Amino acid sequence: MALALTMLRYERETAMRTVIRVAVGAAMAVALAGAAGASDHKDSPYTQANPAADIGDVFIFQGPETGGLTMVFTVNPLSNSGLPGTSASSEIKLDPSLTYAFKLDLDGDARADLAYKLRAADIAGQAQTQSIELKRATGAEAASNGWQGQTIATGRTTALNAPLEVVRGKAGELLFAGVRRDPFFFDFTGVTAPAEFAIREALSGGDGLPAAPTSLGAFGKTDMTVVVLEVPLEPALRKAGFWVVVSDENGSAVDRMGRTGVQGIFLVETPVGYNPEAYLPRDRDRFPTVGDLNNAYNSTPPADDVENYGAQFAYRFRQLEVDEGKVKQTVDFYLPDILHWDADADRAYPNQRSLREDSVFWTIANVNPFYHAPDDNPPPHVSDQPLSNRFPYVAPSVAQAYEAPDSLVPVHPLYLAD
Template identity: 30%
Template sequence: MSHHLSGPNLRSPRGDARLDMTDLFAFTVPGDRTVLILNVNPAAPTGGEAFHPDAVYRINVDTDGDHQADVAFSFVFTDPQNGRQTVTVHRADGEQARSHEAGGQRVLADAPVSFGAEPEVTVSGGYRLFAGMRSDPFFADLDGILADFQWTGVDWGADKNVFGIVLEMPSTELSPDPVIGLWGRVSLRQNGRLTSVDRGAHLSLTAYFNQDDAAKAAYNEGEPAQDWDTYLEPWSAVLAHTGGYDAETARETLRTVLPDILRYDRSRLALYPNGRTPADDITSARLKMISGGRTPTDHIGPHTDLLDEFPYLGTPHPDPAP
């Protein structure tokens, strides 16, 4: 799966779908603008009717290739009241961007969250923001994957919704250099302590590689800068088992996804693993990796309800399946 159900036992982190990061996208649009999308809450609104008010939803940006955040956008939501919720967006730079707290300047404040079919869009200072329910762009024969790659032809995500956070800005807001790296994170504040409960960039990793529940929890709390040293050996062993990789081939293959940062050269077409658009087939890319090329695809194509304009994600389905 993409990054859905990334907690223990193939469930959401802390058993709460509102904290479950499902996808991360990064691409450019005409006008030299960069779009960043973080989706959460699979099968929304079944697992949660609003964003978690005690969570910090975060998109981290590495602008110098050192595997640490140089710019961080944090999204903090109010406690929903009478079916309404608002979000404030914080931008942190430099050392402040490396804290999981929502620090830095407020670039958008008290923007409305959309729970209906029509997207409410907030524009301020070159930024454009949408937050709310949209059609889930995730496409995969999930039942076939769980049945040891016996394909059913059914797209699990075809009738599903997610909560999307879509932020568009002038590309120079991130870096004059077109090459950036990105990863998402969801942190939860409990008893005065903020804990990272989910993170990722190259999706469909933790379900395949971190099969032990303790390993999943440690991964979700971790930092990309430590990924290579921490996961090269155990993930190489997974590839040897699932795809017959030798040590050298596994090492070279894992360089694409470790550290778990999505590299994006914005001077080139966004096509995974160079950035990612909602139409990119990450499920097939991961199946090919895991199987050593023996299972190159699940034969499911991208959704046709994606929009060519902001907020790019499709109109939510009226009757989401549980």
């Protein structure tokens, strides 16, 4: 009987691999057409063409430096990888034409009540260091994607192998923007699941990156521009919805991200050799291609997600063989696409997303009905990057200079001193 059950399970998992490998991983099947779809890198035609607007990941957690609320986003994915369309670590920076905004919903209506907005400006004679300004916006100005709000801090970004720049705000805010290792983390060691198989295959889908089962190897030695903001954890911020938006000079959103890898996992291109009809958008009049769908998704607010994309997500969850009785519940969990933060709940995804935890692993277990992990490899999995408990927390650049080849002492300090 045990053997029969094992064979039945194996046959079901094998049959599902064809369906789920596409639904989860096709966004990375061709080099830069989705080289990091398990996260949110290269998620649309616009972001593929504009890497400084391309949000890779977002994080929210209580920062050990001050005990404040820490928010993080990354842009310029796969830097220093040598792939076409990417830059060296010494060249990446923020785009002065764009506004980068941390958005916080404080009353549960999926609309921003508070936003911290950032813009950069180039400095004559400086190749990478930029001046930056941080605004705090509330009410209608927070909901808007325009460059609005009250200035609370000004300073400079940190260039590669240059002195650490930490901008301090009027109320004790801490802000860092600079070159650091991509903090994306996915540990698929020992997991048996069609979704895991798909993401693993996708990670090595022609882009030349190693797809090793650790945070040090998932995308190889790659950097990003990382922005870290820590603000006082006032009572109103103990529970919130959180997402990040990048908008253009007209105040139109061009990228956004909340939950881990929603576009990379659920809104994917048709893989080579598969029937396009199964993977093209359901509403072909509005979204002729998957690229059109992803561009539209990035330009619209979370409050409109269920109306705009609910049917598309329901279709994808049925492809993933979510139980029919749970499809609506699953759609309602992932849409609106907002990452939840709750200081009084378990300090783990999906009540936060820290730099250390594997939220992709959590998503696989949450959606995939055939998920299995051995008893000696249960979640949570923890990043093996050299992270710090000192602000700005993220690991050094892969191109970090040290005082000597065999030394671990950087040329310039990487974190705030004790």
